[in-house]
Amino acid sequence: MEYQLSDRQNKDLLERMLMMRRFEETVAATAEDHFFGHYHLYIGQEATGAAVIEALGTDDLILTTHRNHGHIIGRGADPGPTLAEILGRADGFNGGRGGTLHLTSRDQGFLSTSAVVGGGIGLAVGAGYALKRAAGTAISVAFFGDGALEEGTAYESLNLASLWSLPVLFVCENNSLGAPGASAGEYPSSVNAAKDLIDIPRSVGIAAQSVDGADAGAVYAIAATAVAAIRAGQGPAFIEAKTVRWPGSRPIWPELATGITNLAAATDGALISGQHAAWINEHDPVLARVRCLIEDNILLPAEIDEIDRRVIGTMEAAKSMALASPLPEPESALEGVFT
Template identity: 45%
Template sequence: MSAAASTPGMTRANRLSIMERMLVMRRFEERLFELHAAGHLRGVFHLYIGQEGTGAAVLEALAADDYILSTHRNHGHVVGRGADAGRAYAELIGRATGLQGGRGGSFHLCDPARGVLQTSAIVGGCVGLATGAAYGIRQSGGGRVATGFFGDAALEEGVAFESFTLAALWKLPVIYVCENNSIGAGEMKGDSYPRSMLGAERLSRVPEMAGVRTLQVSNGANAAEVHAAALEARAHCLAGKGPVFIESPIARWPGGRSLFPKSTGATDLALAWGRRAPEGPNQDWQENHDPVIRWARVVLAAGDASQDELLALDRTVLARNDAGMRFALESPWPDAATATDKVFA
């Protein structure tokens, strides 16, 4: 079976667009380690590295005016949607030109002008926000969907069950994308941290119990499978049939297991055509689980691009990214006189 045949419903343009979204997400966050090392990032931050196969595919399946809500692990969703890298970096390092004027930082990064309405770092918060956005869509005539991206732990919060119930009862156009990264990869044991703490034997039992339709993706690194599920979910919502929950299991990136992420080095696209990753604890993930490398193999096998064309795309993405980083570093701090602007109490 050719790779193209394993991407049903997808055009060459879809495959290349997903590749570009993934590279945009990946390069943006890899460069964050440099900002952190230079002391520009204050406090903890969470990276989306390793989850791009899910985010890029869902974003590709959505329409430009669909709404998106996210969590503490939001950078990928925001830049993958097309947010300006410079304004996103500026936000992360607290500059006045940031998407939130430098007041939100990593935990609140969003881009309402591009439909990324809000980010909540409160676990489960995004489930409620996405449901509310879908209610807003319903009240204003429909024709679009709201999509909430959240982690497996969100299902442990009461707001998730309450939101699922309301969305099912009111048949709201909302897609719940659960990025379940409590899945072992490489040296990680299946029962080690992090893992879900639910009584339910499958995550999807929770939304099912509330009457929400569920779709199970077998591997969240497989963007083709995620894309197909997202298209199906969107059509279901637009037909007025109510919410859909997608569980996307993701082999957790080895750099993302500690409180502060640890770099595993810049992604080497040549792993897609046979170069070996450095031996060590990250090798299995880098060669076999990294969604960027896996998708590059799909694009190559489909004949969508040559190795040189993929490298050229990557250089273009990096150049744009790094111009954004320079813009952010050269941007001014917020004016102290505006410190109480947008403070409500």
């Protein structure tokens, strides 16, 4: 069965993608004056996160990584407390203690977020084990980068998930396409002896597929099929979503290299210029989605603009809320500490 998005889902999916994009643009704009730590933006990978989340149910559990903002926002977390958490403020949903790297929103099914590369993979397998014992239909999902497949825990986790036929969806966001890599002296790139990353899960009998991670419709079709198979008791599945790395994630410190997204550029290439025009034109998943919805007569430009304006308004309110929140009291530093 080929899964296709309904009209309702097409709108939801676009809104999720715009929430992710406008949130990250807000983070970048706010970070300049109010934030001092390192952080990672999800720009360029929205189609993957939004489409996988669209294929999930509300009871499913998610483990994510250092590049987590898009997953958290796409799953419906309130952008105000999310931004407050990133800024280390008291009204962040982890009291300002998790920050950007450990953003965890339990209400949205995020058990914990690990910035240890590969850390979430083992946790997702543990969650899958618990879900299997509970004998319901919920599944666990691990989002991780291509770099995580260099970690030992990934291999043990894939092996156990397969041996025990656990209800786990592994989503590898391979954003190394177009990154010159370690050989060019750049930091963010993976180095793996496997020629094809999906050979790794396949070697332990896990059904695995690669997909264009910038094509939301394609990711949704594969994710929905995988989720249905896992719920039917067929064991774990693995998706490799390939994207061309966003130029703003190439330097070690993120920067809005492609500017604030102009949705009108989806159908008017003349509006795109500058050093990164090729990425914007060919690889921006948000513009690609908008172009597809307009060309296929699924949504009118005016309907898309209306959603975008609403999302931008939500982000403005989130920013005001987050900036009005105080830093945690120094006396509270030991709250929530085990020993």
